[in-house]
Amino acid sequence: MTAKGHPKAITRLLLHLxxxxxxxxAIKFNRTFGLGGIAALLFVLLFISGMLxxxxxxxxxxxxxxxxxxxxxxxxxxxxxxxxxxxxxxxLVVVSFLHxxxxxxxxxxxxxxxxxxxxGLIIMFLVVFSNFTxxxxxxxxxxxxxxxxMTNMLSYIPFIGDALADMVRGGNEVSxxxxxxxxxxxxxLLPLLMAFLLSVHFWLVRKSKGVTVQKMEEKQMVDTNPNxxxxxxxxxxxxxxxxxxxxxxxxxxxxxKANPLISPNPSKAPWYFMGFQELxxxxxxxxxxxxxxxxxxxxxxxxxxxxxxxxxxxxxxNSEKGKKLTILSLIFSLVLTxxxxxxxxxxxxxxxxxxNIPVLISTGLLLLLxxxxxxxxxxxxxxxxxxxxxxxxxxxxxxxxITAYIVMTIIGSLFRGEGMHLxx
Amino acid sequence: xxxxxxxxxxRTFIKRAIYAALSIEVLYVFTRLLNKNNQSDKENGLYxxxxxxxxxNDKVYPFSKGHFYLSRxxxxxxxxxxxxxxxxxxxxxxxxxxxxxxxxxxxxAFTKNGEVLSPPATRALDIYPITIIDNKVxxxxxxxxxxxxxxxxxxxxx
Numbered sequence: 001m002t003a004k005g006h007p008k009a010i011t012r013l014l015l016h017l018x019x020x021x022x023x024x025x026a027i028k029f030n031r032t033f034g035l036g037g038i039a040a041l042l043f044v045l046l047f048i049s050g051m052l053x054x055x056x057x058x059x060x061x062x063x064x065x066x067x068x069x070x071x072x073x074x075x076x077x078x079x080x081x082x083x084x085x086x087x088x089x090x091x092l093v094v095v096s097f098l099h100x101x102x103x104x105x106x107x108x109x110x111x112x113x114x115x116x117x118x119x120g121l122i123i124m125f126l127v128v129f130s131n132f133t134x135x136x137x138x139x140x141x142x143x144x145x146x147x148x149x150m151t152n153m154l155s156y157i158p159f160i161g162d163a164l165a166d167m168v169r170g171g172n173e174v175s176x177x178x179x180x181x182x183x184x185x186x187x188x189l190l191p192l193l194m195a196f197l198l199s200v201h202f203w204l205v206r207k208s209k210g211v212t213v214q215k216m217e218e219k220q221m222v223d224t225n226p227n228x229x230x231x232x233x234x235x236x237x238x239x240x241x242x243x244x245x246x247x248x249x250x251x252x253x254x255x256x257k258a259n260p261l262i263s264p265n266p267s268k269a270p271w272y273f274m275g276f277q278e279l280x281x282x283x284x285x286x287x288x289x290x291x292x293x294x295x296x297x298x299x300x301x302x303x304x305x306x307x308x309x310x311x312x313x314x315x316x317x318n319s320e321k322g323k324k325l326t327i328l329s330l331i332f333s334l335v336l337t338x339x340x341x342x343x344x345x346x347x348x349x350x351x352x353x354x355x356n357i358p359v360l361i362s363t364g365l366l367l368l369l370x371x372x373x374x375x376x377x378x379x380x381x382x383x384x385x386x387x388x389x390x391x392x393x394x395x396x397x398x399x400x401x402i403t404a405y406i407v408m409t410i411i412g413s414l415f416r417g418e419g420m421h422l423x424x
Numbered sequence: 425x426x427x428x429x430x431x432x433x434x435r436t437f438i439k440r441a442i443y444a445a446l447s448i449e450v451l452y453v454f455t456r457l458l459n460k461n462n463q464s465d466k467e468n469g470l471y472x473x474x475x476x477x478x479x480x481n482d483k484v485y486p487f488s489k490g491h492f493y494l495s496r497x498x499x500x501x502x503x504x505x506x507x508x509x510x511x512x513x514x515x516x517x518x519x520x521x522x523x524x525x526x527x528x529x530x531x532x533a534f535t536k537n538g539e540v541l542s543p544p545a546t547r548a549l550d551i552y553p554i555t556i557i558d559n560k561v562x563x564x565x566x567x568x569x570x571x572x573x574x575x576x577x578x579x580x581x582x
Contacts, residue, residue: 145514145529148512148513148514149512149513149514149529151513152511152512152513153512166459167455167458167459168458170458172568173508173513181458260491260515261488261515262515263514263515263527263528263529264528265528265529266528266529266530267512267514267528267529267530277512280512280544281530281544284546285546359546363543363546420529420530420531421531
């Protein structure tokens with residue numbers, strides 16, 4: 001505010017993103033952990049640093065790699081700029097993911113927030129897609145082979161897979177067309193789409209009267225400015241300083257220039273897709289790339305549309321029992337996933353044991369059942385012995401899926417070495 | 425029951441029809457744009473691998489620029505095998521000591537005729553059509569042929 005008490009137009013606009021008064025419970029840090037706000041901040045940081053990087057970057061096979069090297073070596077603060085963009089992008093994937101977990105487990109996706117859950121999922125997808133399209137731009141070995149692997153994963157989608165992969169790449173291998181295409185997605189279409197969807201996302205939060213709170217009946221309201229605004233600025237400053245420090249200390253990776261003739265050993269997809277790559281090592285690609293993701297996505301979208309008898313909106317894990325069952329599911333999924341991975345890696349050779357059965361059944365369906373039957377039995381146990389309600393079961397299933405993906409991501413990225421062998 | 429919820433009259437019908445037509449049009453133009461470059465790739469002609477007499481029987485020759493291996497069998501038959509692993513598209517290498525193709529990315533292995541020796545790959549390596557013109561081996565690298573297994577009809581003889 002200026003001295004006369006007439007805030008400037010932009011300040012006023014920004015202040016109007018919030019309501020005039022907010023619930024005391026809603027602005028406690030451990031209600032949201034500021035995750036949505038941090039994600040929005042990272043989007044802005046990425047937008048600014050990305051705009052600057054565009055002035056240095058040359059989107060061609062000949063020029064891309066050299067322009068990055070030039071940026072890092074000859075331009076003042078060039079490497080900090082690139083690091084900041086890189087680490088903000090990676091952090092955005094993590095923070096958005098945590099944000100999804102937070103709203104899910106605090107029961108903040110039901111009734112009037114149903115639609116916003118869907119928008120949130122779309123934005124989460126766009127965040128990952130943006131990160132992935134940006135991954136190719138440095139045109140080094142890491143980028144080239146990660147994108148080669150990822151686009152080839154697409155070709156396993158039945159019927160349209162090959163056409164889709166060729167369409168994404170603009171040919172049957174990663175080339176200059178792919179680079180240019182990814183560049184335009186990354187710097188044009190996707191940020192624009194996200195800016196639009198973020199506005200809808202924020203507006204829908206306002207429409208549902210802000211974030212959910214633990215005790216809905218207590219409505220002690222305080223002024224947003226300064227109570228919430230100070231907290232936001234404080235968090236934002238900490239994030240910015242931490243990112244800047246990190247960017248000064250840790251360089252974004254840059255390997256040697258991309259060489260289509262030599263694949264590095266091992267070649268890995270970007271870390272957030274390593275769960276898929278790990279899955280693909282065990283199960284038939286038709287299942288790993290198509291059946292399972294479609295089932296999981298449908299389930300996620302469908303969650304808020306189920307009718308729950310005892311829903312406590314805003315309660316972490318719905319109830320104390322829900323919390324207990326969620327932790328139980330987490331442990332169960334941790335053990336089961338690791339067990340199945342080890343079994344499949346060291347003991348199973350379904351393909352050669354059953355040479356006459358199509359691989360779609362032997363390494364596909366059978367392996368899925370190997371995971372599915374214990375999981376179903378566990379859910380049944382929760383229902384009959386632990387008296388789990390519908391909401392508890394949905395949380396349990398969600399927890400199993402998420403934990404499995406995290407376990408696969410960690411095993412794939414950290415425990416696989418040469419030739420993608422475990423503990424190599 | 426479900427149909428009761430959907431309000432459907434002349435105005436909404438026209439509105440939705442216009443939206444649908446517009447979206448289809450935009451989508452069509454966009455996919456055509458994205459597919460534009462695919463066609464130009466396919467015009468690339470033949471790759472000249474050299475004189476047929478140069479290739480000894482029972483040996484494998486790399487053509488890294490053409491992205492294929494030329495494998496000559498014991499009976500003199502030729503097979504041009506793509507270097508693109510059928511698992512996730514990494515570039516395979518021929519291991520002379522073990523007499524097999526190995527993918528560095530995820531350890532898939534293939535026999536000399538391109539069949540899967542060990543997973544995660546599920547299908548044999550692609551091949552390219554070979555034509556022999558004036559004793560020269562010409563490989564059509566723009567036209568990969570998918571196959572599940574090797575059979576003798578895939579070989580080209582002089």
